[in-house]
Amino acid sequence: MIVGLIQMACQRDPQHNMDHAVSMVETAARQGAHLICLPELFRSRYFCQSENPAWFDLAESLPGPSTNVFGEIAKRYRVAIVVPIFERRAPGLYHNTVAVLNESGAIAGVYRKMHIPDDPGYYEKFYFTPGDLGFQAVETQQAMVGPLICWDQWFPEAARLTALQGADILVYPTAIGWHPSEKSQERARQREAWMTVQRAHAIANGVFVAAVNRVGVETLDDDQSSSLEFWGSSFVCDPFGQMLGQCSDEKTETLLVDLDLRRIEIVRRHWPFMRDRRIDAYDGLTRRWLDHRSSH
Amino acid sequence: MIVGLIQMACQRDPQHNMDHAVSMVETAARQGAHLICLPELFRSRYFCQSENPAWFDLAESLPGPSTNVFGEIAKRYRVAIVVPIFERRAPGLYHNTVAVLNESGAIAGVYRKMHIPDDPGYYEKFYFTPGDLGFQAVETQQAMVGPLICWDQWFPEAARLTALQGADILVYPTAIGWHPSEKSQERARQREAWMTVQRAHAIANGVFVAAVNRVGVETLDDDQSSSLEFWGSSFVCDPFGQMLGQCSDEKTETLLVDLDLRRIEIVRRHWPFMRDRRIDAYDGLTRRWLDHRSSH
Numbered sequence: 001m002i003v004g005l006i007q008m009a010c011q012r013d014p015q016h017n018m019d020h021a022v023s024m025v026e027t028a029a030r031q032g033a034h035l036i037c038l039p040e041l042f043r044s045r046y047f048c049q050s051e052n053p054a055w056f057d058l059a060e061s062l063p064g065p066s067t068n069v070f071g072e073i074a075k076r077y078r079v080a081i082v083v084p085i086f087e088r089r090a091p092g093l094y095h096n097t098v099a100v101l102n103e104s105g106a107i108a109g110v111y112r113k114m115h116i117p118d119d120p121g122y123y124e125k126f127y128f129t130p131g132d133l134g135f136q137a138v139e140t141q142q143a144m145v146g147p148l149i150c151w152d153q154w155f156p157e158a159a160r161l162t163a164l165q166g167a168d169i170l171v172y173p174t175a176i177g178w179h180p181s182e183k184s185q186e187r188a189r190q191r192e193a194w195m196t197v198q199r200a201h202a203i204a205n206g207v208f209v210a211a212v213n214r215v216g217v218e219t220l221d222d223d224q225s226s227s228l229e230f231w232g233s234s235f236v237c238d239p240f241g242q243m244l245g246q247c248s249d250e251k252t253e254t255l256l257v258d259l260d261l262r263r264i265e266i267v268r269r270h271w272p273f274m275r276d277r278r279i280d281a282y283d284g285l286t287r288r289w290l291d292h293r294s295s296h
Numbered sequence: 297m298i299v300g301l302i303q304m305a306c307q308r309d310p311q312h313n314m315d316h317a318v319s320m321v322e323t324a325a326r327q328g329a330h331l332i333c334l335p336e337l338f339r340s341r342y343f344c345q346s347e348n349p350a351w352f353d354l355a356e357s358l359p360g361p362s363t364n365v366f367g368e369i370a371k372r373y374r375v376a377i378v379v380p381i382f383e384r385r386a387p388g389l390y391h392n393t394v395a396v397l398n399e400s401g402a403i404a405g406v407y408r409k410m411h412i413p414d415d416p417g418y419y420e421k422f423y424f425t426p427g428d429l430g431f432q433a434v435e436t437q438q439a440m441v442g443p444l445i446c447w448d449q450w451f452p453e454a455a456r457l458t459a460l461q462g463a464d465i466l467v468y469p470t471a472i473g474w475h476p477s478e479k480s481q482e483r484a485r486q487r488e489a490w491m492t493v494q495r496a497h498a499i500a501n502g503v504f505v506a507a508v509n510r511v512g513v514e515t516l517d518d519d520q521s522s523s524l525e526f527w528g529s530s531f532v533c534d535p536f537g538q539m540l541g542q543c544s545d546e547k548t549e550t551l552l553v554d555l556d557l558r559r560i561e562i563v564r565r566h567w568p569f570m571r572d573r574r575i576d577a578y579d580g581l582t583r584r585w586l587d588h589r590s591s592h
Contacts, residue, residue: 115572134577154569156452156500157578164586189536193499196537200496203489204452240485241492270415273450277584278410281430282453285581288573290460 001142003169003208004033005255006042007234007247009216014043014058022069028254029077034142037082039214039234040150040173041096044086049220049228051126059088067099067107075105080140082147082212084173087112089129096128098147098173100138109138111147115155121179121228124151137165143261146170146207153194153211157285159201168261169208170201176213177230191231191249199241206239206268208259215250239267297438299465299504300329301551302338303530303543305512310339310354318365324550325373330438333378335510335530336446336469337392340382345516345524347422355384363395363403371401376436378443378508380469383408385425392424394443394469396434405434407443411451417475417524420447433461439557442466442503449490449507453581455497464557465504466497472509473526487527487545495537502535502564504555511546535563 006024010017021042028036041047043066047055060066062085070083080102087097096113112131116124135158137144146167152158153172162170176194178187194211202209215232235246236257245257268274284290302320306313317338324332337343339362343351356362358381366379376398383393392409408427412420431454433440442463448454449468458466472490474483490507498505508530515523531542532553541553564570580586 114574114577117572119566119568130574135580151572154500154567155573156456156496157573157581160452161578161580161586164580164583166586189538193537196492197496197499200452200493200500203493204450204496241489242485271450272415274585276411276413276447277451277453278426279582279584281410282457282582284431284457284460285453286575286578287460288575289570290457290462 001034001259001261002032003210003236003257003259004028004031004036005210005212005234005236005247006036006038007213007215007232007253007255008039008042009252010042010045010214010218012045017043018069022073024254025070025073025081026077028256029073029079031256033079033256035080035082035140035145037171037210037212038084038173039212040084040175041086042084042214045218045220046175046228046230047220048124048127049121049218049226051123055127056094059086059094062087062097062099062110063107067101071101071105074101074103078103080142080145082145082171082173084149093129094127095131096124096149098149100140100145100147103141108140109136109147111136111149113149113152114158115151117151121226135161135165137162137167143168148172150174150176153198156201156204159205163205163207167207168264169210169259172198172211174211174213175230177228180227180229191233195233195235199237202237202239203241204273206264206271206273208236208238210236215252239264297330297555297557298328299506299532299553299555300324300327300332301506301508301530301532301543302332302334303509303511303528303549303551304335304338305548306338306341306510306514308341313339314365318369320550321366321369321377322373324552325369325375327552329375329552331376331378331436331441333467333506333508334380334469335508336380336471337382338380338510341514341516342471342524342526343516344420344423345417345514345522347419351423352390355382355390358383358393358395358406359403363397367397367401370397370399374399376438376441378441378467378469380445389425390423391427392420392445394445396436396441396443399437404436405432405443407432407445409445409448410454411447413447417522431457431461433458433463439464444468446470446472449494452497452500455501459501459503463503464560465506465555468494468505468507470507470509471526473524476523476525487529491529491531495533498533498535499537500569502560502567502569504532504534506532511548535560
């Protein structure tokens with residue numbers, strides 16, 4: 001199976017971004033991709049740099065414009081597509097969502113971002129209600145696709161619960177970058193941690209992992225003091241955590257990687273972690289904190 | 297806090313190994329270590345290469361000889377020590393165990409290996425009953441110590457449950473190596489995966505991680521056809537997953553690393569994963585597998 005990652009820069013005009021994404025997805029499909037993944041919230045700049053109710057205007061319904069456009073492409077090229085959507089579910093109720101379109105162009109699965117960040121420059125708790133659909137693996141013709149989104153990357157629980165549903169590949173549409181004030185050593189450390197934690201999900205679960213980030217420096221009109229430099233570096237790794245391909249940290253790129261899904265069975269036979277999980281002893285994972293002494 | 301890792305080769309004679317370990321631990325203590333960690337089952341060669349009931353003779357009681365010897369050292373040097381023990385709990389009931397001795401020489405905590413491997417050359421399910429004490433963080437004067445053992449390394453659940461109890465550092469006494477038949481590329485991949493998955497535990501949980509492995513080639517007398525080459529590479533990494541120090545893959549070494557435990561608070565403030573865990577949605581982690589369609 002060939003997976004195609006669309007690493008792109010996002011401009012002010014949503015229509016421009018949509019046209020650009022369509023063009024890149026069509027090209028990847030023509031080049032033979034079976035599963036194509038777009039970056040998180042690709043239709044707009046990363047508006048969560050500030051809290052501004054006007055940005056809710058960017059949201060769309062599901063099904064809606066994005067699933068219509070990419071549904072047509074999925075059907076025409078017989079390709080599965082992971083389409084991030086700023087979802088307007090009801091007035092005042094919005095989610096950071098991914099629709100997985102299958103090769104017939106149908107919405108085969110919907111995932112709403114479960115872990116919502118909130119720190120300087122990433123004010124997502126203002127915009128996005130935490131997901132209420134749980135973790136999922138979505139059946140497509142070529143593979144079981146496990147959609148997750150950005151901040152989910154840091155939570156081993158999300159990867160595990162998606163893998164336990166039979167996902168062959170975890171796909172993380174992402175918008176992560178550096179603050180301008182951060183020094184190069186700090187930047188390298190952050191990017192390295194970001195890759196390491198996701199490679200570990202591949203290893204611990206015996207699955208492929210794909211991360212799809214945007215690139216470019218974005219400054220919001222309403223807050224010139226703040227900007228983010230998205231670090232790209234989109235990648236695919238195998239169930240051993242080995243890098244199969246990685247994009248640059250600043251260029252618009254399409255990364256096509258050929259995956260041998262039989263590797264999953266082979267790797268898990270040699271490192272049978274699924275066999276040995278101590279499910280009798282994991283109850284504490286549903287607790288916020290296990291306060292010392294009082295927890296037993 | 298200075299942590300000291302004792303990377304050693306293990307010989308046939310348990311008394312020789314004990315004397316060697318004592319000497320190395322005393323040296324590390326004199327050099328200023330506050331917490332010293334020995335490798336898994338350091339008193340003997342790695343007997344799990346074959347299934348032989350005679351090897352149960354190597355087991356000892358707890359408290360017992362090892363905790364007595366190292367308890368004296370802990371008290372004399374005012375140092376905490378992580379002491380792996382092949383524990384004989386009752387006739388026919390054995391565990392792969394770690395005793396955490398505090399600076400008074402007392403047994404401050406006991407951890408019994410929860411995840412037991414079993415694959416060619418590592419027939420541990422024959423010898424060790426899976427642990428029944430759950431995951432723990434043990435209070436010592438300098439730090440909360442989270443004892444885990446070898447195969448536990450591959451399970452994010454073990455790291456998380458230990459961190460949720462307030463562990464500042466996860467300590468993994470280990471016995472992991474290569475089969476002679478494995479090629480160098482495969483060896484590099486395995487060792488890299490081993491490091492990556494543990495560095496990710498540090499990142500995902502905002503804790504320090506220490507892994508303490510043995511070195512050397514060991515061939516069991518009763519099965520000359522089989523041998524293992526233990527890959528050493530003992531290391532300490534910080535809550536960002538950055539390597540603070542690492543041993544070679546073949547030499548007996550003591551690694552001393554100075555940890556600034558205040559880093560934990562700093563890193564977690566910037567990447568507040570503990571805040572955002574979706575404990576309402578993690579029930580499935582106590583299931584073996586989430587069979588598609590039937591799981592909701």
